[in-house]
Amino acid sequence: MARYFFEDQGHAALYQKYRLPSPNEIHTLILNYLQTKKEKPFTLAVDVGCGSGQSTRGLASHFEKVVGIDVSEAQIEEAKRMDGPDNVCYRQGVAEELEFKDGSVDVVTVGAAAHWFDMEKFMKEVDRVLKPKGCLALYCYTVPCILNYDDCPEPPTQIVQELFQTLVPYETNANKIVWNEYRDIFDAITFPDKERAEDIYIRLKKPLLWLVGFLNSSVLYQAYRKEDPENAEVSLENTKQRLLKAMGVSSDTIVEFCIKYYCLLASKPE
Numbered sequence: 001m002a003r004y005f006f007e008d009q010g011h012a013a014l015y016q017k018y019r020l021p022s023p024n025e026i027h028t029l030i031l032n033y034l035q036t037k038k039e040k041p042f043t044l045a046v047d048v049g050c051g052s053g054q055s056t057r058g059l060a061s062h063f064e065k066v067v068g069i070d071v072s073e074a075q076i077e078e079a080k081r082m083d084g085p086d087n088v089c090y091r092q093g094v095a096e097e098l099e100f101k102d103g104s105v106d107v108v109t110v111g112a113a114a115h116w117f118d119m120e121k122f123m124k125e126v127d128r129v130l131k132p133k134g135c136l137a138l139y140c141y142t143v144p145c146i147l148n149y150d151d152c153p154e155p156p157t158q159i160v161q162e163l164f165q166t167l168v169p170y171e172t173n174a175n176k177i178v179w180n181e182y183r184d185i186f187d188a189i190t191f192p193d194k195e196r197a198e199d200i201y202i203r204l205k206k207p208l209l210w211l212v213g214f215l216n217s218s219v220l221y222q223a224y225r226k227e228d229p230e231n232a233e234v235s236l237e238n239t240k241q242r243l244l245k246a247m248g249v250s251s252d253t254i255v256e257f258c259i260k261y262y263c264l265l266a267s268k269p270e
Helices: 002-006 009-018 024-037 073-081 119-129 156-166 173-179 183-188 208-216 219-227 229-247
Strands: 044-048 065-070 088-092 105-111 130-141 193-207 254-267
Touching: 024 105, 024 130, 024 193, 024 254, 065 073, 073 088, 105 119, 119 130, 119 183, 156 208, 156 219, 156 229, 193 208, 208 219, 208 229, 219 229
Parallel strands: 044 065, 044 105, 065 088, 105 130
Antiparallel strands: 130 254, 193 254
């Protein structure tokens, strides 16, 4: 199903523009976990469901080689267009059929994509390609929350939530897995040595218009837009105008956002 959401080049371009790179806090968490489980050298990291490469590029300084894998050709093409480290490359492929040799990978990472996978098949592939004591890291995040505007006539969070209420008919099982913060996925990880890191709060400053672009790039909104483009456009524009009015700002006003991340970590038995 994920293939059909992300095949469109326009959607892939929105992802490149409005989706965030994985925060340093997540990469540090993954690297520290890996270092407690196996010795260096760390030669190969594989980032599955890499999208347009934001999560992949952040791994480059820690590994000899990093490979980003995504089912969508459009996303891979977007990733390749971006300047990046020489030790990073991208391939089109599926999570359930990883084209790597047995026992060749130090870490498999998945940023905001594991909810699309067949976890039973994916875990078999992870078990096959990881080195002994190699690690798996799956992480995702919540919708950005605007800070410091709690006293508005209409709270910004409520305005955004009302847009998502409009998108409920387009929810899939994958979306529900995200809303449940990957608890089902944690249960599906077959390695006994596993743990969950949650409530990782990241703050950032962006123009308010960035949030509108972020919402536009979401799978739910793109599904709505594909089925009913006129009403979808009206709904997003209405959300934007309500935010501007409630907050008393312009589209270019820099505001502070908070995003909550959570990360599942596991290590293959020796």
